[in-house]
């Protein structure tokens with residue numbers, strides 16, 4: 281049986297869970313809990329895949345995607361391809377609270393952030409520089425063009441890749457450890473709900489690439505009258521299926537959270553049996569579930585839960601199918 285409040289987030293990002301839980305315990309709102317929880321991962325550079333200094337793109341730059349959603353009012357703020365600002369979910373919150381818009385992108389989003397008082401700084405670190413330079417030298421690393429020949433002029437179109445490497449399905453699969461977005465759902469004792477995401481996306485991506493995380497209904501979705509969901513994994517594939525929206529609508533129709541999560545993953549599997557991804561779901565009563573697609577190297581998905589029954593926060597896992 282379920283109990284409220286609830287904090288649930290993707291991956292074993294324990295300090296993020298703890299931070300969100302602490303915000304609720306001190307009387308903070310669900311939006312503050314989601315923002316501070318995800319911001320904790322941005323500061324800690326969780327897994328190197330949230331925040332600065334990770335997932336350098338084809339030019340070596342780290343760019344960030346983030347979203348925050350209010351399940352009571354259905355307001356959303358999001359940023360994509362954000363540059364030079366570390367606190368991406370903070371900027372997403374500013375978009376929600378200080379503009380009539382929903383999603384700001386790229387350089388303009390960064391200028392907005394600077395005007396809002398966020399500090400502009402280089403998101404590159406020695407670690408991200410190293411990942412980038414290894415890639416420049418290396419081989420057998422994925423890039424994300426539909427290339428089949430080692431001669432870039434033959435197959436990649438007029439837009440020349442920085443590094444002419446082969447990209448195959450297998451290589452892409454083996455890159456699963458470069459995806460680890462934080463996605464979080466928070467419900468308080470009164471049933472107020474919020475959700476959010478933050479990520480530095482995909483390593484070696486084509487500049488300008490936006491993943492699923494800042495896309496409403498893809499990376500996350502929440503409606504306090506139905507439930508919330510957040511996804512992680514291969515955003516280029518997952519965003520085509522709006523898995524978070526689908527899961528929330530299934531819960532609205534009566535599905536329990538685990539069944540809703542399984543259905544959202546199954547929908548993607550129909551077309552992409554080999555995709556890497558997972559989703560977490562929670563309904564209005566605080567019941568929760570998760571599901572993931574089984575691929576080589578990924579058979580179990582770990583996530584964090586904090587509610588009055590766990591000695592908060594607790595690591596949970598689900599077997600992929």
Ligand code: SD4
Nearest residue numbers: 459460461481491513515
């Ligand atoms: C993306 N979905 O940009 C993100 C990455 C991710 O777990 O979720 N990793 O595609």
